Amino acid sequence: MASFIPIKTVEELAGYIPQTGPLQMRNQSFSDIEDDVLYHIALGKKSHDLKDMFHDVKFVCFGGSPNRMRSFAEYMVKALNYKMPAGQDLCDIAHGSDRYVLYKVGPVLSVSHGMGMPSLSIIIHEIFKLLHHAECSDVTFFRLGTSGGLGLKPGTVIITEEAVDGLLRPYMEVATLGMMLQHPSRLSHEVAQELLNLADPNADFDTIIGKTMCTLDFYEGQARLDGFFCDYSKEDKMAFLRRVHNRGIKNIEMESLCFAAYCYRAGIKSAVVCVTLLDRMEGDQINVAHEVIEEWQQRPQRLVAAYIRKHLGIESNVSCNSI
């Protein structure tokens, strides 16, 4: 009798398998380790009952700024009609460290990731491990960010279709034990499309799907003319931005590539939703009034909140936009 050889999909061969049950680590060397100190959020397997604290988590929302992620948590209290017991308030669960903030509102985590891919990579690693220890399943990840737009009215919301690096490569490179490994960045097209469908058609701003360029540098990496260093001309800048715009890039930021690559590799559905603070075709400086930026930053938050409400089956006469 001939032996049966199961045929593997490309994704299985590459080790990228969407996870369905409790989140498993992609680590062959971890079982030996008894405790697990999540150093940068001051939590640990032995010091905390992570399953009791986090087992019900279904949505993890990341953003750069600690204040913004506290505001998002406060917003989610209202959006989910979450009942806070008398005399209690939200608190930063990671208060033992000043590196990141971590809030929890029912099944939603709101986490800051700082700026840039390395800062994001540390916290996303530790949140993955936290969800593994808590035996969470079927979790969706979101990044809610700010960005520079290309040829778009400032305040536009972009749902990332694909994240690429500064050379338009759709993968993140990590120097690993002397080799430069490439991790493909793939986001969930289903979640992106569902978010787009939830965008308020009566809003006075656009919500679109497009490609996002993710850079390691805010000034030269994004072709700005106003950095301390700059050895190219305005014409060079404009030629570069036009070229990437022609290839579908709608906005530029500094975290989407790592976020997409690590979520994909972990087998976790994910989406990136960013508002644009300026049109890079028109300038480099962010000089919009603070209150305007505050309002714009709520746009990705409202969209993701609408997604979460829908998936939790929360009906309300009150639209998320008016909360």
Next chain:
Amino acid sequence: MASFIPIKTVEELAGYIPQTGPLQMRNQSFSDIEDDVLYHIALGKKSHDLKDMFHDVKFVCFGGSPNRMRSFAEYMVKALNYKMPAGQDLCDIAHGSDRYVLYKVGPVLSVSHGMGMPSLSIIIHEIFKLLHHAECSDVTFFRLGTSGGLGLKPGTVIITEEAVDGLLRPYMEVATLGMMLQHPSRLSHEVAQELLNLADPNADFDTIIGKTMCTLDFYEGQARLDGFFCDYSKEDKMAFLRRVHNRGIKNIEMESLCFAAYCYRAGIKSAVVCVTLLDRMEGDQINVAHEVIEEWQQRPQRLVAAYIRKHLGIESNVSCNSI
């Protein structure tokens, strides 16, 4: 008469010239811009009198954690015998943004840079521009950090001789307008040697000079076995760490390469001083008691404070170690 062609040094040809007078920007495209909003520290050329606020700055000290850089500022008040007027206290000058903190004690700035090179690159760009607008001259930059050591007792202080990336390359790459540019990372050997000479010979820990590996990733990038992702064995990890250790790497962190590359390119003297929180030959987890880490983190601070006191001609019967 033959025309005279001045011979340029390699450094001049490459554009790397130590700056002596007021700090000049390395930017050919900047003069057009009237205002300059330093967005991530909520300061600006028009909104603030930057020269009045910062003209006397001579030393800029960076570190990852906001709390640590506040502690360093408080420590400098004592170390410089700085008289704080009655009813006044240190405040975060960048309080209009929650991205970084910025304290000033006389000629010393204490600044947080978050985690990773991209986060550092944003703040160092904006601090360079701030010093330019304030017409500061002869400024020295320090990074005071934490790191993983190689074959060293935890708590050891390393003064970085050379910063290299995860493939041992002594430069930082920045994708710039579609090209991958390489910026050499060179630190001041004079400042490093002077710091070493100031190390307390009676201390119960070692202070040494050595090479520092700077990575974009905390887990796989540093050959940890305890990340969410890991597809190598303990033997692979140990073989890699032994190989880099044999080539002079004493510690591993996530910012020195960008710090060294940008300071060198700006023509600014700089040094990196990090304490080790663990010996990576022995393990991956940082599980030292909080109070112990607090004490260790003060070691780079005390050393840099001794340097600053010496250069300001501050004599004291009280040793910095006992403040």
